[in-house]
Amino acid sequence: MRNSFKKIAVAAGAAAAAVTLGATTATAGVAAPTWTVGPSSPLTASAASTGTVTLSLNGIPLTCTTSAATAALKTASGTTGVTVGTIAPLTWSGCTSPFGPVTPTANTTTPWGIVANTYASGVTTGYISGVKATLSVLTCTFTVTGNVPATYNNTTGQLKAASTAASTYKLTVATASAGCAGIAAVGQNPLYTATYNVVKSGTTTKPTIVYTP
Amino acid sequence: MTGTRRRTARGAAVATAVLLGGMIPGAQAASGVQEIDAELVYTCEFPTGRQSVKVGVSAKIPESARAGQAIQPEDVALDVTLPEGALAGPADSAAATVSAETRLSVDVSQGGQQARAEWLGTTAVPSPVPGTGELTLSTSGNVPYVKPGTSGGLTLDAAALDVVLDLKKADGTPAEPPSVSLNCALDGDQKTVLAAVDVGDEGEEGTPEPTPSDALPGEEEDTAGAGDIPEIGAETKESAATDAPPCAGDPSDDFALVAYVTGYANVEKLNGATKFPAACTKIKQGPSRLVPGEDGSLHVYQDSTADLEYKGKPQLPPTSGTFLTFGFMPTTAKLEMTQIPSGTAADGTRIPNIHSDLHIFNGISENRTDINLEFMLRLYDVEVNGVPLDVGDACRTSRPFTLRLLGLGWYGREDPGYMLVTGGPLTGSVTIPPFSGCGVGEDLDDIFTASLSGVTNYVKQIQGAPCIPVNGSNCTAENEPTDIPKATR
Numbered sequence: 001m002r003n004s005f006k007k008i009a010v011a012a013g014a015a016a017a018a019v020t021l022g023a024t025t026a027t028a029g030v031a032a033p034t035w036t037v038g039p040s041s042p043l044t045a046s047a048a049s050t051g052t053v054t055l056s057l058n059g060i061p062l063t064c065t066t067s068a069a070t071a072a073l074k075t076a077s078g079t080t081g082v083t084v085g086t087i088a089p090l091t092w093s094g095c096t097s098p099f100g101p102v103t104p105t106a107n108t109t110t111p112w113g114i115v116a117n118t119y120a121s122g123v124t125t126g127y128i129s130g131v132k133a134t135l136s137v138l139t140c141t142f143t144v145t146g147n148v149p150a151t152y153n154n155t156t157g158q159l160k161a162a163s164t165a166a167s168t169y170k171l172t173v174a175t176a177s178a179g180c181a182g183i184a185a186v187g188q189n190p191l192y193t194a195t196y197n198v199v200k201s202g203t204t205t206k207p208t209i210v211y212t213p
Numbered sequence: 214m215t216g217t218r219r220r221t222a223r224g225a226a227v228a229t230a231v232l233l234g235g236m237i238p239g240a241q242a243a244s245g246v247q248e249i250d251a252e253l254v255y256t257c258e259f260p261t262g263r264q265s266v267k268v269g270v271s272a273k274i275p276e277s278a279r280a281g282q283a284i285q286p287e288d289v290a291l292d293v294t295l296p297e298g299a300l301a302g303p304a305d306s307a308a309a310t311v312s313a314e315t316r317l318s319v320d321v322s323q324g325g326q327q328a329r330a331e332w333l334g335t336t337a338v339p340s341p342v343p344g345t346g347e348l349t350l351s352t353s354g355n356v357p358y359v360k361p362g363t364s365g366g367l368t369l370d371a372a373a374l375d376v377v378l379d380l381k382k383a384d385g386t387p388a389e390p391p392s393v394s395l396n397c398a399l400d401g402d403q404k405t406v407l408a409a410v411d412v413g414d415e416g417e418e419g420t421p422e423p424t425p426s427d428a429l430p431g432e433e434e435d436t437a438g439a440g441d442i443p444e445i446g447a448e449t450k451e452s453a454a455t456d457a458p459p460c461a462g463d464p465s466d467d468f469a470l471v472a473y474v475t476g477y478a479n480v481e482k483l484n485g486a487t488k489f490p491a492a493c494t495k496i497k498q499g500p501s502r503l504v505p506g507e508d509g510s511l512h513v514y515q516d517s518t519a520d521l522e523y524k525g526k527p528q529l530p531p532t533s534g535t536f537l538t539f540g541f542m543p544t545t546a547k548l549e550m551t552q553i554p555s556g557t558a559a560d561g562t563r564i565p566n567i568h569s570d571l572h573i574f575n576g577i578s579e580n581r582t583d584i585n586l587e588f589m590l591r592l593y594d595v596e597v598n599g600v601p602l603d604v605g606d607a608c609r610t611s612r613p614f615t616l617r618l619l620g621l622g623w624y625g626r627e628d629p630g631y632m633l634v635t636g637g638p639l640t641g642s643v644t645i646p647p648f649s650g651c652g653v654g655e656d657l658d659d660i661f662t663a664s665l666s667g668v669t670n671y672v673k674q675i676q677g678a679p680c681i682p683v684n685g686s687n688c689t690a691e692n693e694p695t696d697i698p699k700a701t702r
Contacts, residue, residue, distance in 0.1 A: 058503055059511045061576060098513065098571040098578035098624040100634030136684050138634050139468050139498050178467035179683065182501030183513075 033079045035116050035124070038208040039200070042074040045085070045207050047159060047196035053092060055104070055135075055144075057173070057190040060183065062102050062135070065094030067194055071114060073207055080118065084209055086111035087128065099137045107132040114150070114159075119211030122154040127169040128161055139179030146171040148192050157206030159196040165189070245276035249286075249407045255374055255397035259299055260390070266397060267294040268374060270317065270407060277411040278361065284410055285358040286369075291315050291334050293376060294349045300342055300380065300393070308380035308388040310339035313350040314667060318372035319407065324365045329372070332356040333667060339381060350378075357538060357663060361412045369407045373398060377669065458523055458530055460493030462682035462692045470496040470681055471693065472636060475700045476674030478643065480536060480665060487548065488700055489674075492529045493522045496633075496679060499565055510574035516565035517633075519584065520554055527552040538597060538664045546604075547594040553587035553613045569633060577625030580632060582639075584618040590645060592661060608651035608661065617641045618674060636676035636698060644669045675700060 037043060049067040056062065069090035076082050088108035095102045106112075113129035128148045135142055147169035150161045163171060173188045184190075200207055249272040257266045269292035278284045293315060300308050317332040334352030342348060361367050374397040380388040399405060462471035475491040499516040506512060521527050529550040538544045555564040569582045591609040595602045618641040620631030631637030645666045651657040677696035680688035687695050 059505070060503075060513060060573065063576075096624060096629075098573050098580060100622075100624075100629070100632040136681075136686065138679075139470065139681055139683050141684050177683070179498055182503060182515075 032077050033211070033213045034075065034077050035082050035084045035119075036208075036210045036212060037073040037075045037084060038210065039205060042072060043207060044201040045071045045073055045198050046201045047071060047087075047198045050158070050195050050197050053095075053194040055190050055192050057184055057188060060098060062095060062097045062104070064092040064096075064104070067092045067196070069196065070201070071198070072111075073114070073209070076116075079213070080116075082116045083113045083129075084116050084124075085114035087114065088112065097137055102135055102137045104133050104135045107134065114152075116209065116211070119209075122208075122210075124152045124154075124209045124211065126150060126152075131171060137183075140177055140183050142176040142180050142184040143174045144171045144190055145174045152198070152209055154206065154208040154210070157198050159198050160194075161196070162193045163189075163191045165191070246273050247276045247408060248273055251371065251404075251407050253371055253405070254400045254403060256400055257374075257376070257395040257397035259395065260393060261299070264296050264299055265400070266296070266395075268292065268317075268397075269294075270371060272356075272407070274369070274408045275410060277413065278367075279413050280361055280364045283358040283360045284367070286332075286356050286408075288353075289332055289334065289356045290351060290353040291317060291332075292349055292351050293374075294347050297346055297348075300348070300378070307382070308342050309383035310381045311342055311348070311350065312336045312339045312379040312381075313352055314377045314379075315352045316375040316668060318374070320370040320372050321359050321367065322370065323361055323367040323412065324363065330357050330359065330369075333663065335667065339379075342380075354663070354667075357542075359410075360542065361410075364412050364414045367410045367412050369410075370405045371399065371407055372405070457491040457697045458493050460495075460522070460680075460693045462495070462680055462688070464682035464685075464692055466497075467683055468498045469683065470498055470633075470679035472496060472679035473677045473694050473697050474639075474674050475698055476639075476672065477700055479671040480534075487532060487534045489532050489550070490530050491697055494676070495520050495522055496567065497563065498633075506572075506574070508574070510572060513569075513571040513573065515569040515571070515633075517567040517569070518555060518563045518565050519567050519586065521552045521586075527554055536664060538660055542598050544598075544664070545594075545596045546592045549591040549593065551589050551591065553589065555587070567633075571624075573624075577623070580620075580622035580624065580630070582620040582622070582631060582633060584620070584639060584641075586616045586618070587613045588616055588643075589613050592648070592651070602657075603653045604651045604657055604661075605653045608648060608657070610646045610666075611649035611658075612646050614643060614646050616643045616672060618672065620676075631676070634678065636678045636696065638701070639674045639676055641672050641674075642669045643672055673701070 047069040053064040053067045054061055067090065069087050071085045071087045073085040076084050088111035090106040090108055092104045095104055110130060112131055115126045115129050116124050117126040128150050131148055132143065132145045135144065148161045148163050148171060149167050149169045150159060152159045163169065170189045171192060173184050173186050173190065176184045176186055198207060199205060249270060251270045253268045253270065255266045255268055256263050272286045272289040274286045275284055293313065300311060313336045315334045319330045319332055321328050321330055333356065334354035336350055336352050340348065340350055359367070376395040376397065378393040378395070380391060380393065382388045457473055460471050460473060462469045472494050473491045474494050475489060477486040477488050479486045497518040502514040504512040504514060521529060523530050531547050531549050533545060534548050535543060535545045555566045558564055566586060567582065567584050569580065571578050571580045589609050592604055593606065593608065595604045618639040620637060620639045622630035622632040622637065629635060631639060647666045648658045648661040651661055675698040677694055677698040678687045680686070680692060680694040682688055682692040689695055
């Protein structure tokens with residue numbers, strides 16, 4: 001629906017579209033575009049990874065057997081770039097790399113965001129924002145900050161986070177200790193891949209996120 | 214067998230006499246010498262399969278002796294005849310010359326008791342590999358004496374033979390394979406007796422010899438008499454958890470790691486192993502180099518530097534070893550392994566002695582870590598048969614030798630093996646060079662050379678997880694490693 005609207009808006013010209021939208025809202029009393037969280041809002045959700053969680057940098061893989069997170073989801077207004085939830089805390093465990101075990105630590109002092117951009121057939125596409133994590137292996141310690149592309153599927157209840165080299169939303173190495181020479185350098189972009197099963201905390205109910213234009 | 218080798222053997226005999234003169238009151242030269250000249254047939258495991266090898270054994274040995282008197286075989290030589298084509302390899306890397314080390318096991322029996330001596334020999338110069346026909350390699354060397362504790366007939370029988378062949382191409386570079394180890398078993402239905410020695414009573418002037426159990430309280434009564442060869446290090450009271458030396462890392466050093474290492478080193482000549490207590494290793498981690506492979510894989514190379522530290526010196530903590538000189542004489546010594554630190558490159562950086570290759574492909578990796586450490590070995594506080602033997606302060610190997618260790622690890626498999634960050638088993642080998650500087654007023658070099666040198670010895674070390682002071686990983690509050698490994702064989 002929103003895509004159709006955007007096409008119209010592009011065709012008609014941005015200024016005209018704004019006028020039209022404002023006129024429609026004002027005259028017909030239609031609700032503002034909304035990302036609605038169900039079955040209730042706000043709700044607390046629990047996410048547990050399924051399959052291997054992978055972070056790779058410069059072709060060096062880091063894998064974790066599990067990752068878990070708690071998210072606060074909440075209905076929000078807007079069309080795109082709308083924060084529909086926050087993540088805090090998030091943990092990884094069973095992580096190893098060709099160098100040996102690695103212990104990544106997520107910094108969620110400022111909760112990470114779940115941001116919705118587009119919606120189609122029960123799938124919300126957006127990104128996880130404000131990611132901040134620290135990784136150490138041997139004498140190398142580096143921090144990663146930024147965003148990870150993500151989708152949420154109402155039917156499966158799965159949040160898939162997956163970045164590629166071409167992604168708009170990227171993670172970036174923000175700091176790297178001297179011992180990281182050759183492994184990680186500031187400005188490089190690690191790739192993160194994980195799939196989480198999400199339920200309303202304490203239940204087996206899969207939350208839903210629905211966009212209403 | 215060459216003149217040079219003969220002189221060496223005589224030198225050993227002289228040294229032996231000197232030692233015995235100080236050790237055995239009343240020892241006298243034996244009268245009458247018999248010549249050993251035996252032809253034996255062995256079956257050896259070559260890389261290409263089993264083949265028959267003829268071995269000639271020659272030596273001189275007294276016809277008779279008294280109880281408590283050392284019987285010293287002299288002029289011991291082996292002629293090992295390899296069948297045609299035994300050393301054939303790929304044409305472009307075929308061996309042009311071959312050197313050999315031999316180890317003949319000799320069973321010494323008397324009155325139902327038995328012990329085993331090892332007769333070691335080496336070729337004097339490399340021999341050309343003939344295009345056709347058999348190849349005979351002549352080896353010679355110093356061998357331990359035999360000292361019967363009681364009267365009665367004593368026999369020496371040939372047993373198993375091990376041969377290590379060192380193969381070189383015409384240009385002097387290692388051939389492929391660079392060496393071949395042969396384990397050879399005596400064929401049946403042949404006479405294995407090398408010599409029989411008549412052993413009489415001690416005589417009036419003789420002084421009863423202390424038995425090994427007298428010399429080493431706590432050992433089994435029949436330790437030497439029954440041929441139950443004591444292991445090196447059996448006396449060592451060792452608990453890694455309590456004996457680990459200080460090993461603090463520098464938290465201000467961005468590249469510092471400290472780790473404990475412990476393990477065993479076999480001494481093949483003595484059928485024993487010596488245990489080295491937990492040692493402190495200070496590692497300077499080097500930068501990583503990422504090199505994509507043509508097949509889409511990725512190599513991560515990392516070169517680092519390891520330095521041992523014990524009381525401010527680059528050493529392993531001293532350990533006690535019990536071994537046999539001359540096959541029978543229980544000898545204890547302190548072993549001091551001092552590392553020769555790797556050098557410094559022109560740019561002022563240390564030359565690495567740890568080389569890691571993480572080969573990543575299809576989401577897994579195979580890791581190889583090669584560690585090469587240069588050592589000198591010094592012996593001190595030596596006791597032979599319980600009697601202190603002053604070997605001086607400079608009884609050490611005549612040159613540095615390399616301990617080569619290999620750690621293999623796998624990322625993506627259940628058993629990760631060895632990784633620098635986790636530690637794990639490191640295996641390898643070491644060959645101890647001849648000794649020099651041993652003895653005060655008398656040259657004892659050959660005695661220790663004969664007992665310890667020249668054979669490749671298996672080494673297994675266990676590295677603990679390193680403490681990384683810069684981030685506190687695996688560190689105590691004092692920035693020492695929390696992981697103190699236990700030696701395993």
